[in-house]
Amino acid sequence: MKQMYGRVMVSTLVLALLSGCSRTPSEAGISSKSVALMSESAPAVAERKALSDSGAGDSMPDPKRADAQVDGRKLIYTANLTIAVQDIQDAAKKLESQLAEYKAYTASQDWYENSVSFEIKVPVEHFNALLDALGSKGKIRHKNVQARDVTEYYYDLENRVKNKRILVERYQTYLKNAKNVEDLLNVERFLNDATTELESLEGNFRGLVKQVDFATISLTMESQVQGTSGQPTLWERLRNLFVSFGSIVQTGIVIIVALIIYGIPLILVLALLWMLAFGRIGLVKKLFSLMSNRK
Helix, strand or coil: CHHHHHHHHHHHHHHHHHHHCCCCHHHHCCCHHHHHHHHCCHHHHHHHHHHHHHCHHHCCCCCCCHHHHHCCCCEEEEEEEEEEECCHHHHHHHHHHHHHHCCCEEEEEEECCCEEEEEEEEEHHHHHHHHHHHHCCCEEEEEEEEEEECHHHHHHHHHHHHHHHHHHHHHHHHHHCCCCHHHHHHHHHHHHHHHHHHHHHHHHHHHHHHHHHEEEEEEEEEEHHHHCCCCCCHHHHHHHHHHHHHHHHHHHHHHHHHHHHHHHHHHHHHHHHHHHHCCCCCHHHHHHHHHHHHC
């Protein structure tokens, strides 16, 4: 009952606010249908009103249209390039100055024994030029270029951010005109939820915009000396054989020394115990014979 009363009060507040902010219902964007919808929850009414006023739903370009395919497409470009160079250290040093010419930068780099890998971010307008310039630095061993179309998702996410921002602004207006504590708490709860959703959408949209504006090139530089078969030479095989034989001999010596140090004393102790218990002294034997005589 208390929740129902809160909803009625918030709806009444929304209706009064919208009526008081304009002279006529048509100027405020309120039709008879929207007035009837005030009996629903405040978030649903406010979001529908925000979508209606913004007209954002009609502004999203249709990706199936020819002009959208030519001018409005949003593509994420990625490339994988592997080249062989004479000197990896020298090529890596020259790379930084070369990237500056195309307003690009290295997001990460990994060094290995005979290669180095870079993740390069470059403005999409310089993508092809930089890719050709990097390919000319050495012999191309592998090259792959991809373009992922995210047009529909891009404009859908952009409109969701726009609509959610309008909704947050409308809740902020409701909050300023709240008449009592209960209305204030209800509108504040709706505002907090909408603000959280807006921040999440804005973060996703910013990340998508960055991917569209900056292409990614995964560059790997390898040494040209890597063309050998990788099989060990005869001298390396003989050396490995002698090393293995030496390891076996060392292991045998260690075992013999361990037996001498620990084995002989252990054998002597066991022999002494046997002699005391069952040998010439035979304490155990004497004990058993004594017990038998008593019986």
